[in-house]
Structure formats: C-alpha cells, structure tokens
Amino acid sequence: MKWRCMCLVIHAPEDLRLTEQAVSDPGPGQVIVKVGMGGICGSDLHYFNHGGFGTVRLQEPMVLGHEVAGTVAAVGEGVTAVKPGDRVAVNPSRPCGACGYCLEGLPNQCLDMRFYGSAMRMPHVQGAFRDHLLCEAVQCVPVAPGVPMQLAALAEPFSVGLHAVSRAGSLLGKRVLVSGCGPIGVLAIAAARVHGAAEIVATDVVDQPLVVARAMGAKRTINVATETQWVAEYSANKGSFDVMLECSGNQRALRDGLEVMRPRGTVVQLGLGGDVSIPQNMVVAKELSICGSFRFHHEFALAVRLINEGRIDLSPVITRAFPMAQASEAFALAGDRQRAMKVLIDFSAEAQAA
Numbered sequence: 001m002k003w004r005c006m007c008l009v010i011h012a013p014e015d016l017r018l019t020e021q022a023v024s025d026p027g028p029g030q031v032i033v034k035v036g037m038g039g040i041c042g043s044d045l046h047y048f049n050h051g052g053f054g055t056v057r058l059q060e061p062m063v064l065g066h067e068v069a070g071t072v073a074a075v076g077e078g079v080t081a082v083k084p085g086d087r088v089a090v091n092p093s094r095p096c097g098a099c100g101y102c103l104e105g106l107p108n109q110c111l112d113m114r115f116y117g118s119a120m121r122m123p124h125v126q127g128a129f130r131d132h133l134l135c136e137a138v139q140c141v142p143v144a145p146g147v148p149m150q151l152a153a154l155a156e157p158f159s160v161g162l163h164a165v166s167r168a169g170s171l172l173g174k175r176v177l178v179s180g181c182g183p184i185g186v187l188a189i190a191a192a193r194v195h196g197a198a199e200i201v202a203t204d205v206v207d208q209p210l211v212v213a214r215a216m217g218a219k220r221t222i223n224v225a226t227e228t229q230w231v232a233e234y235s236a237n238k239g240s241f242d243v244m245l246e247c248s249g250n251q252r253a254l255r256d257g258l259e260v261m262r263p264r265g266t267v268v269q270l271g272l273g274g275d276v277s278i279p280q281n282m283v284v285a286k287e288l289s290i291c292g293s294f295r296f297h298h299e300f301a302l303a304v305r306l307i308n309e310g311r312i313d314l315s316p317v318i319t320r321a322f323p324m325a326q327a328s329e330a331f332a333l334a335g336d337r338q339r340a341m342k343v344l345i346d347f348s349a350e351a352q353a354a
Contacts, residue, residue, distance in 0.1 A: 003032060003074075005132035007063045008327050008345070013051040016064075016328055023132050026076035031140060033090055033133045035347040036149035037321065039067035039157065040334040042182065044117065044129075048331045053272075058119050065129030066092035066116035069143060069152035070347070079137045087147075088140035089155040091300045092116035092128060108163070108295040115295075131324070131347045141301050144308035150321060150344055151307055154314045157183055157342075158303040160270065161191035161245075163296035168243045168268045172196040177234075177241040178218065179257055180248025180271055181209035183317060183342045186216045188245045188270065190312050193217035201241070203230070203253070212341050215316035224256070234260035238286065241265060249273030258282055268293050321346045 003023035010016050026032050044064045046053040069089040072082050082088060095102050095110035102110050117127025128135075143152040161184060165171060176197040178189050181204040192200055193216070202213035203222045210221035222230045234240040239262040246254050249271030257267060258279060263286045270293050283290065306312050321344040322330035334343035 003132050003134075005130045006324060008065065008129040008324065009061050010047050010051075010058065010064050011061045012058065013049060014328075016048060016331065018324060018327070021130070023134050026074055026079075026134060028077040029079060029137055030076040030134060031072050031079055031082060031137045032074040033068075033070040033088060033135060033140065034073040035068050035070040035128065035131055035133050036087075037069055037153040038065045038129050038345045038347060039153045039183075040065075040331060040343045040345065041067055041157065042184075045331065045335050047117075047119070049335060052119055056119050058124070059122055060124055062117065062119055062124040063127040063129055064117045065127040065345070066118075067153050067156040068092070068128040068133065068347075069149050069155065070133070072140065073132065075137065081137055082140050082142065086140075087143040087145070087149070087152070089143055089152045089300075089304050090128060090133065090135055091139045091141065092156060093295060093297060093300070094136070094139065095297070107297045129324075129327075129345060129347075141304040142308075143304065147308055148315075149348075150318055151314055152304070153344060154187070154317060154342065155300060155303040155307060158187045158190065158307070158312075158314065159296035159299040160184055160293075161188035162194075162299035162303055164188055164245055164268050164270050164293040165191045165195050166299065167291050167293045168245070168266050170196075171243060173198045174242040175199045175240060175262075176201070177244045177257060177260065178202045178213070179244065179246050179253040180204060180250065181213045181221075182247065182337070184270060185209070185245075185247035186212045186317055186341065187314070188247055189213055189216040189218050190314060192243075192245065194306060194312055197243075201234075204248075206337050208338055209341065212316050216314075224253075231256050231259050238263055239265065244268065245270060247271045251276040255279060258286075258288065261286060261288055263287055265289070266291070317342045319343050
C-alpha cells in the first residue's frame with residue numbers, strides 16, 4: 001500500500017507550504033512513524049527567514065524539521081526493536097557507518113552524513129516535519145508511557161547539550177559558564193546540571209531567556225548588556241570558571257568568557273558564527289583548552305533515557321505548540337527571542353481538527 005502524508009515544505013524565504021506527498025511502505029529494517037510533535041530549530045528558522053545560512057542555500061523545495069517524536073504506525077521486515085503503537089523519539093542523524101570517521105567511532109563527523117532537513121548536499125535531505133515519516137528502525141528510541149510527546153521531541157536538541165558536556169570532560173564540582181541562552185544554551189545548562197556541575201552561571205543580552213536559564217538550573221543569570229561589571233567581578237585572581245559552554249557564536253561573548261576562565265580551564269564552542277579573533281596571549285598564559293562541539297550521536301539515547309526517567313524536567317523550555325496549518329505563525333513566534341524559547345508543531349490529527 002501507499003501511505004500519504006502532509007509535509008511542511010520550504011520553497012524560498014517565508015514561502016512555507018503544506019504539501020501532500022506519497023510515503024512508501026516500510027522496507028526491511030524500516031518503520032513508519034506517525035509524528036506527534038516537532039520542534040523548530042535555529043536551522044529551520046534560517047531556511048524559513050533567509051533561505052539558508054552561510055554558503056548553505058536552498059536549491060530545491062525541502063521538507064523542514066529534525067526534532068520529532070511520534071508513534072510507530074507500521075514496521076518492515078525484520079524489525080523487532082519496536083512495534084506498531086510504540087512511542088518513539090526519532091534520531092535525525094543518519095551516518096553512513098562505513099567511512100573512516102564512522103569506523104573510528106566518530107559518526108557525527110561522517111563523510112556521507114544524511115541529516116533531516118538539510119540543504120548541505122544536493123539533492124537535499126528531506127526533513128521530518130510531516131505527519132507520517134518513513135525512517136530506519138535504528139533511528140527510533142522508545143519513549144516511556146506517560147512522557148508527554150512535546151518533551152520527547154526535545155531529545156535532539158538536548159543531545160547537542162549532552163555532547164558538548166562530554167567534550168568538556170568531567171564537570172563534577174566544577175563552576176560552569178554558559179553564554180547564550182537560546183534553546184541550545186538552556187539545554188546545555190540542563191546537561192551540565194545532570195553531569196554534576198557545582199555551579200552554573202548563564203549570560204545573555206536579553207532578559208526573557210534568562211528566566212528559562214534559571215528554571216533549568218543556573219544559579220545566577222546575567223544580562224551582559226546591562227550588568228557591565230560582571231567580567232571584572234569574575235576575572236579577579238585570573239578567573240572563576242573551570243568550563244565555558246559558548247552557545248552564542250558571538251565574538252564578544254567568547255572574549256569575555258576567556259577573561260573569566262580559570263587557568264587550565266576548558267572552553268567548548270557550540271555556537272556558530274563567522275570568523276572571530278581571540279586574545280592569543282591570554283589563551284597561552286592561562287593554558288586554556290578550546291574545543292568545538294558538533295551535533296551528537298550516542299548522546300541521543302541518553303537524552304531519551306534521562307527524559308523517560310524524569311531525571312530532568314525540560315518543560316520550562318517549551319513556549320507553545322501550533323497545529324501544522326498554523327506553521328507560519330509558529331515560525332514567526334519562534335524567531336522572537338523576547339517571547340519564545342522552543343516552539344513546537346503539533347502534527348497530531350486532533351490538533352489539525354481543532
């Protein structure tokens with residue numbers, strides 16, 4: 001049989017269309033997931049507002065989205081890990097498993113990566129903002145009964161924060177600075193808290209995200225646009241923080257962060273931006289380590305497990321969910337940092353009928 005699905009397809013900046021497409025029956029090792037919830041990511045916003053980011057541009061219509069969870073509707077031959085009716089979070093990362101990096105245990109660096117809703121390659125990798133998604137069974141991680149679908153949809157961005165923490169090394173007893181409190185920043189706070197950080201301080205240039213940062217576990221939050229003395233306070237005696245999770249991609253945030261780092265501290269760069277300059281002499285004199293953090297892999301299952309077990313409450317991150325038919329309104333709200341943190345699309349039949 002042929003399945004049908006409704007998809008959110010971006011054609012050009014601010015040209016988002018609800019489109020019907022055919023879905024093939026699941027083949028060996030595949031499943032069809034009836035998508036329940038999907039979170040709007042920063043990359044989705046770049047495609048919606050600008051048609052891409054940097055050198056990555058839309059060259060053909062593309063289904064958006066990669067942060068989704070839903071219910072298994074059908075399974076293909078040989079699938080035993082999940083069955084129809086199971087609630088699952090879908091890992092959007094599909095490394096090839098055969099290139100040198102995959103074989104080295106670095107699948108997030110795969111040379112032939114297929115990541116949902118990405119225009120980095122041509123043809124584009126179509127995304128998961130659709131009410132029925134054909135995917136590989138290995139991408140599905142079971143969601144526990146009673147866990148709200150909107151929390152399960154946060155597994156992907158939470159994984160990004162968990163991977164960043166893994167790049168920093170042990171956080172037990174450490175003082176952690178998180179700069180940039182968008183969705184990834186506040187979820188990085190959650191990840192740092194789970195991994196035993198003794199104290200977390202969060203910074204941003206807008207007050208509203210800092211409210212969520214406090215709810216996620218930051219002991220102190222600082223609006224660096226108005227509290228201009230914070231660097232002087234924390235840079236005394238060569239610095240205060242053992243680890244910095246830099247989530248803004250802003251040069252000023254990075255430079256200020258280096259000022260307040262303790263000697264031999266570790267800076268993990270998550271935020272994406274353009275070329276930046278850094279105070280090289282300070283990095284040398286303090287013996288600082290600076291490393292990048294890109295996507296995730298093994299952390300996805302951990303993220304779902306932490307959500308399933310209720311070991312972290314991610315609900316403060318969620319702003320609102322919109323039915324698929326109101327996707328343009330959802331994207332407009334998601335792009336407003338004064339009013340929104342994480343905006344979701346509700347793909348359920350009940351939401352469409354309401």
